[in-house]
Amino acid sequence: MDLQDGAPHLKLELPVNRALGARYDALVASGDISEDPVQREAVRHLDLLNTRLGETRLASKKSSLGWLFAKKKNQLWASVQGLYMWGGVGRGKTMLMDLFYEVTVIRRKRRVHFHEFMADVHDRIHAHRQAHKRGEVKGDDPIPPVAAQIAEETRLLLFDEFSVTDIADAMILGRLFTQLFELGVIVVATSNVNPDLLYKDGLNRQLFMPFIGLLKSKVSILHLDSPTDYRLEKLAGSPVYLTPLGDEARAQMNDLWQRLTHGMPPHKEELENKGRKIPVPCTAAGAARFTFDDLCMQPLGASDYLRIAHAYSTLFLDDVPVLSKARRNEAKRFITLIDTLYDNGIKLIISAAAEPADLYMSTDGTEAFEFDRTASRLIEMRSEAYLAGERRERHA
Template structure:
């Protein structure tokens, strides 16, 4: 590593502060300190685990060394910098076997592995009808560090396997760093048979340090308030303005591409960083996506960039229908949106008849409201049918 391990995250954070990308926040500084402490512990454990040649006798000791490392669970409201901080940590951590995933995607992967094991067992290809131990073994071989964004448990199928799965993952020395909007003690609140889930909460809080990012400032709002979040027309400056807003919002965090799973299909996300995602209009509206896909995106990202929205006519009614559904979904979920478009909202759909023309009136109204400071502050009007 180029940076000293003990200050790897702090160095990157200080660079962002010095460049004016972010403002120094004492709550974030404490999170940075915790992340650097964790990275230092990971480096020490990594070194210690390589120093012995006791063979299989040391394998157990090695697992115990890693199992003693406490991860980190950062929770708080939107816009507090949780995802940015985890991304900085993920960039600089000494661990090479690492995985960053939305928690929902990780659990879908787990369910697929469980299903595959059960099918293999039916075919007589593997022994043992309990899929949890072999799945935990697979995951532990692949990944030493799991970084979860948007840790949330709403599904009873997830809730019922988490305790057994993570008991084994933690025993095998897997370390967890997570962001969430909720206190871990409130996970799966009011869920069916929640009493069966409580042991997992106790396990999790014993294996991670819990840090509440309770800063009074919503930095996502701070970056967007007063900014041109609806950019039109699509002239030479439109992309520059969009790029500048993206840079400000993501604090220079290294962008990545990823895929989100929804009902057995994958939704490509071309560019993502710091809780935001960036799409071309064609990515979202020229492909056969629907309301559930847009809802999946709304659950994964707090801000969406939608670029190059064209003027639509009757020949593009299918794209217009998807755009209507997309904006409805993002609006209903309070998602912040940055749009670059060929025309102002009132001029985006030019057909005068058909249901799309009627429905697009609502889209126009919502697009106008979604660039208001009240909407960006989380105060949508909820008056549009």
């Protein structure tokens, strides 16, 4: 290792870690995915990053771990360049992120939707301010201690759906990530937009611009500009509205899930919305799967459905029953859910007890009128034209 301009540069000659490349090769060989030169380039970048992480971990372990070395150790990790992958829906960004998370040599790692990460940051900031009021901690600036907490817990931060929509987030990102990068935290992120367009048209965006410069100095930018939407390709020729309910519909839903998630193991997670937790029982490769009861029998509203729409580009919804005035609350939630998914261009794969026009039995009342629109949208959402469309733009 030599030091140049105060920054450490490793000269360890280790073979490139091809763990991700091997997983990608296996998926291609099995037919779960198609060979794609743009994805292959992303795999190469991620394998090189994994090698760099392994080298840095080895170098830091060989050095003294005392407090005198702490600063140099942080400099060592801070020299590692992360990766920011951006591109349209269905290009494989989340799949590659999932695979990298599985194979990376780093143990202190955290994979999280950017929105959830920032909600956690705001909670930590609030807790520090309350502790300061009680005289339990010194210093009224919460950013350094919050960054130190995160860096102690996590060496590698993997952000899915990196986006900035909230001015409160925008105003603290620069200071927070300056601290995190100095403490040696490495970032890998996926996003739908070029980093230069983050927080586009946001309030006081000029105050946010230094963060973009900081981010670009700490990550390599890779545009996944493949012309193919692989998620759409997987759906080609397959019905996405399955009725009636039963073993056949369930088997078709399971088959589509396996195809769209490339057979990757699903996991549970939680989304945060305004201090509430939304359980997600099944997610993989950027898709999420719920039952009707999960989303429409629970006290969820429009902002919760919007939070889900911002987190996943494809939604599976199982076991939608025929509704009536006796299930007015569930019907209203279902109407709101479909409106939200439609307005955001989310791909929907659904199993239901009847065709859209027959899902609501009553012919009078507000819900009956509103359900006419829902039925129309459900019909459109299974069309090739809808499935081929990008999600409508939002702040990114």
